[in-house]
Amino acid sequence: MTKFQVNRRTLIKSGAAIGAGLALPTIFTSSARAYLNEPKGDTVVLGFNVPQTGPYADEGLDELRAQELAVQHLNGEGDGGMLNTFSSKVLKGNGILGKKVTFVSGDTQTKSDAARASAKSMIEKDGAIMINGGSSSGVAVAVQGLCQEAGVIFMAGLTHSNDTTGKDKKRNGFRHFFNAYMSGQALAPVLAKAYGSDRRAYHLTADYTWGWTQQESIAKATEAMGWETVNNVLTPLAATDFSSYIAPVLNSGADVLVLNHYGGNMVNSLTNAVQFGLRDKTVNGKQFEIVVPLYSELMAAGAGANVRGVFGSMNWNWQLQDEGSKAFVKSFGEKYGRPPSNSAHTCYVQTLLYADAVERAGTFDPCGVVEALEGFEFDGLGNGPTLYRAEDHQCFKDVLVMKGTENPTNEYDTLEIVEVTPRAQVEYAPDHPMFAGGDLGQCNSGA
């Protein structure tokens, strides 16, 4: 009979051997699984792709400001902003995985081909490990596709079309911003309450992916409340004067005009509608009303007094009083002297979420980041408890119903929060018909 004796020396030796054995597969895997633009030195490069020229240049500038602020906070500069309120506590202000964060920027020009070219350049020439930003759904879908092919993560900026996380969703792409369906679900009950359930709506819709999904979403949601859709007229994206589209509304029997327009289109169509006296009219014994489903602060400022009293929706607004929003508004406001827009907020949050996912995954490998983001639940970033749903990479969170401020007190006081619609009201099944037809596919690390 052999006596098995365990002394201190044997235990240490055995422990070391077992530890090395267990660690071996991981070491082997991590060195074997190479991925595109793996950071080699002590820095990591993020790519911020925003409109710097063209009609959305001001919105792009605001996104870039927020992204710069996020980089500062990640590197431990400034007051830390939302890092202090973020429910995940893995980010310590020492960069990402100990590497100092740097960034390059590209100009999308709000054109799909230009946006793809600038993203490609940042990935191939500058070694960007991730692409963030944008101000259009057409651009988001195009850049998301490029990032999927290239093998980097795409953290979308302002993109509101259902298609971005619907038929065009990709495994490497993630959207924090809300979508057209959510706008419809949030707005419809508020509209029914304010204007009644017996309404006839006339839609003017921008003739591209966002316009179509926005119109479908708001029409379905308002019809469910009892409204009737009288007509839907598609307007060219390049249109500047909407008078000939608005004139037929006057005698259509409609008592609500829904403007499924964004940006310059929205500013002009709303201005034209007010000029034609629509808001002074009484139709079917009711006051005529105008609805703008998607608002942005910059566009509301462009429309001036015409937005007063007009309902719409937003992803986030600087007037929110939760701790995360207050921290972000303070950081941004002190640095730039103005409150951030909701596109700035989403780009800032997306940058933090990416960095957090890398820290939790322990790697910049896109497939590891995808895994860390899928199904991730978090709070403290301004929209309440939020889920990055694994099935479609769409964030689910509270949505804001807004109204044009009747008596503004300063230049930023253009919109007021009417309601914070709870997340449960805007959730939908992953296979909802409005989001059907897409497939996330496999993650691509570009190796």
Add this chain to the structure above:
Amino acid sequence: MDAIILQILNGLDKGSAYAMIALGLTLIFGTLGVVNFAHGALFMLGAFCAVTLQRLLSLSYTVEDPTQKDFLGNPLKVDTPYIVSWFGDSAGNAILNWSVPLAILFAIPVMLLIGYVMERGLIKHFYKRPHADQILVTFGLAIVIQEIVKYFYGANPIPTPAPDVFRGSVDFGVMIGFAPNEIIYPYWRLVYFFFSAAIIGAVFAFLRFTTFGMVVRAGMADRETVGLLGINIDKRFTIMFGIAAAVAGLAGVMYAPINSPNYHMGMDFLVLSFVVVVVGGMGSLPGAVLAGFLLGVLESFASMNEIKSVLPGIDQIIIYLVAIIILLTRPRGLMGRRGVMEE
């Protein structure tokens, strides 16, 4: 019937802008033989004259109001325009309210000067160069002007409202025997139409009934002979360039309340205005005006639901379709001189 009248009004209104821009383009082409792709930028600069005057009149001093807070929780800085403190609430606010019509007075010298500098500083060097060179240099100039405006004013549209008295709409139908509320039309758009008619009439009267205009018309017909008579026709043509710039600028000033000015609004009108010039007949002033109104009305009719349901997308191509038909069947345009664009 009411829908048709509404679209005619819309068309005349759109046509007013097309006609004024095309008139300036034709004046420049007819006198100097230059194809000026920077003309849309001049229209945009006119709109920004209205924005600039609005900002100048709104120059303010700031007082902190401790009873109100800004977005960071600091005491709110309240701006009071100097003009209000100098002239009192009622007169000061009235001046601010009428900033767009006042901008006409501001824009005329500014645009004449811009036109003069543009012609003397750049365009005169391209008189004897091919049209392709002229197009390239003036298009480049348009982009430079755009970017300068964007640098100073940003990319976002800037609201520039009409005076309160012209806001809202008029029951146009009642005036022509329709039932109330059938044909409603914005006051300012009617003002714009009559303003453009007055400007176009003034330009024609200037060319027709003044000695200066007679010399210019003679120079347009035969520059060399007029020069041989000892008349400095180049100087007069330079002045005409300034006048063309002023006409485009005035079109822009009065357009500012219709759609909030932005730095690329000139480009939105440029291509359409060139189509208008080609359809009207290169070098023909009455042709430019006629084609401007005609294409404006056609574009409006093409936007009607009844038309779009039969021909989807026709509203986006109608103007170009007409241009193709005109170029194929009558290359010199509706009122162009025989030989121009026909070789």
